[in-house]
Amino acid sequence: MARWRAAAFAAFLFLLLAVHCRGGKTGICYGRNADDLPSPDKVARLVQQQSIKYVRIYDTNIDVIRAFANTSVELMVGVPNADLLAFSQYQSNVDTWLKNSVLPYYPATAITHITVGAEITESPVNVSALVVPAMRNVLAALKKAGLHKKITISSTHSLGILSRSFPPSAGAFNSSYAHFLKPMLEFLVENQAPFMVDLYPYYAYQNSPSNVSLNYALFSPQSQGVIDPNTGLVYTNMFDAQVDSIFFALMALNFKTLKIMITETGWPNKGAAKETGATPDNAQTYNTNLIRHVVNDSGTPAKPGEEIDVYIFSLFNENRKPGIESERNWGLFSPDQSAIYSLDWTGRGNVDIMTGGNITGSNGTWCVASTNVSETALQNALNWACGPGDVDCSAIQPSQPCYQPDTLISHASYAFNMYYQKKGATDVACSFGGAGVRTTKDPSYDACFYLDSEKIINTNSTPPPAPSASSPSLPGLCFTLLLPVLPIVIASGFL
Incomplete structure (x- = not known):
């Protein structure tokens, strides 16, 4: 017994x-709109060398799917917009596609998602009415093969599907898309599939640098943040604001349980003369902070601690993409497979934005409560730290060493620092929706000691x-x- x-x-x-x-999962988008890329076999080896576990492609190219066989890399494949008409009209077209393009390579190639259509509201040809019928036919084909519980079906969208995205709490879908959006959302709920969206803070910054600061777009700890006047939530980065605008839009239609997946986001490494924000340093900073944000399950102000899956765009620079200079320069790698900049895919490292150097541990930094936020925001953050944040807040209880001074800002500072240090002393771990700030001055006083990384190592040795x-x-x-x-x-x- x-x-x-x-x-x-x-x-x-x-x-x-x-x-x-x-x-949360962090993957990479493998776009192939170029004439100088390495072979799929070489790409699969590169992905494995980088310890990347999740890859998105935009079609069902057989050479690519075969290259990722027996790699343990999970693959998201796509049905291009050009195929939506054929997929929506006849079930036999979808059955044949599945038989020829998916089944021969599954499960050796771990195909986990199928995107049916991509950013259809941005398509020059109106194919929106075809998407849901095509999704239903793909589901029917998967059911025949017994794979409908193993491969998830969804469709990707741009932020342009919203008529309003700011403030986040006012996020609302464009009413002109209601004819296909409501049936699609019902399909996603019924099949436990995520709502997929592509988010690009870079464009918001580039198009309106006077209104969107670079620090805000890059997750910088020096960002002053933006307050949502309807909720009082503080947003320290644009990514969270964009995600929450989608969440509030879904909630307004009573689809608040839908999981949101970010199928594209990133930052260009090069641009035209007027695209001053498109640099390798900014691309590295954005993507590094993004990965850390995802791995730490920081969530968003509206849904703190919520895990979110993200795909970074893109693996390579793509020389055949039309448009301005930055369109061809979103890659982590050049076509010769040399790194344009490095990323820590574990999310455990930390990029010091002020110096550009990699740091681990707190290096003599602490996290304390900001004096520039409301008491409500501070109290909410303190409640979260001592609750879902799993911080031991016994030291700030009556008669304990950190109870005095009995002020909200003092108690919040202690709790924030405990969470910050235990989470690796990253800037994201000190965000608290804008209520936390980092300091190089030890806040310890009398018998109240604030931990730093060295003390944590010693106490856990x-x-x-x-x-x-x-x-x-x-x-x-x-x-x-x-x-x-x-x-x-x-x-x-x-x-």
């Missing part, structure tokens, strides 16, 4: 780890006891997430 209980306990904890430690036969070994990475639920396990009779 003791062995059974130990096994059941271990299985339960494993499930908790799977739930709490997945985190004692190795844990070796597990006994009746005590299952647990991965250390996510152990702290399990502590609050242990009483529930005991009360449920596992022990």
